[in-house]
Amino acid sequence: MADVQVVLLETVPDLGDIGDVRSVAAGYARNFLLPRRLAVPATRQRLDDAHFQAELQDRREENARREAQHLADMIQGVMLTIHVQVGDQGRMHGQITNRDVAAALLEQHGVEIDRHLIQIDSPIRSLGRYLVPIRLAAGLEASVMLDVVEQEDEPEPAVEEEADETEDELGVSRLGR
Numbered sequence: 001m002a003d004v005q006v007v008l009l010e011t012v013p014d015l016g017d018i019g020d021v022r023s024v025a026a027g028y029a030r031n032f033l034l035p036r037r038l039a040v041p042a043t044r045q046r047l048d049d050a051h052f053q054a055e056l057q058d059r060r061e062e063n064a065r066r067e068a069q070h071l072a073d074m075i076q077g078v079m080l081t082i083h084v085q086v087g088d089q090g091r092m093h094g095q096i097t098n099r100d101v102a103a104a105l106l107e108q109h110g111v112e113i114d115r116h117l118i119q120i121d122s123p124i125r126s127l128g129r130y131l132v133p134i135r136l137a138a139g140l141e142a143s144v145m146l147d148v149v150e151q152e153d154e155p156e157p158a159v160e161e162e163a164d165e166t167e168d169e170l171g172v173s174r175l176g177r
Contacts, residue, residue, distance in 0.1 A: 004029050005042035007050050012038050019057070021050055065137055072142040075111055075134065080104045080144055083151040086127070095123035096148055101132055105144070124148060 033039040098118035
């Protein structure tokens with residue numbers, strides 16, 4: 001029996017993925033693939049469409065890879081600083097997650113990255129420097145240096161002291177209040 005060519009409409013295990021053109025036994029195509037709508041016969045027009053779609057998909061993937069490489073070049077080795085509150089015993093309040101790293105990248109360098117691409121194995125719970133990998137595409141990874149530092153408390157404005165000084169100059173006693 002002769003083989004026939006089909007274009008796969010669904011991924012078929014051990015045969016191929018969507019859009020692949022495969023040569024299969026005529027009985028397999030007639031009795032299994034076609035009735036289950038897993039494939040259609042590969043006519044000249046469908047083959048042309050399949051090749052065109054494959055070319056488009058290749059171009060899309062190449063374009064996405066180029067953009068990911070450009071992004072990797074922009075962020076490779078970038079230093080990020082995240083300020084955190086620290087308690088009396090020197091322990092951090094909360095933790096640093098991939099969401100915090102993505103926000104810091106956007107705020108400090110203007111680069112927007114999907115937080116799911118940032119590979120933090122476990123949340124960061126202590127001060128220090130960390131090397132954080134970012135997986136931009138299959139086989140393409142960049143790393144940023146994350147510096148987690150204690151947030152410095154800003155001195156409170158001296159509004160009350162100035163008010164007290166002006167009252168003292170006017171001869172008003174603090175005891176009289």
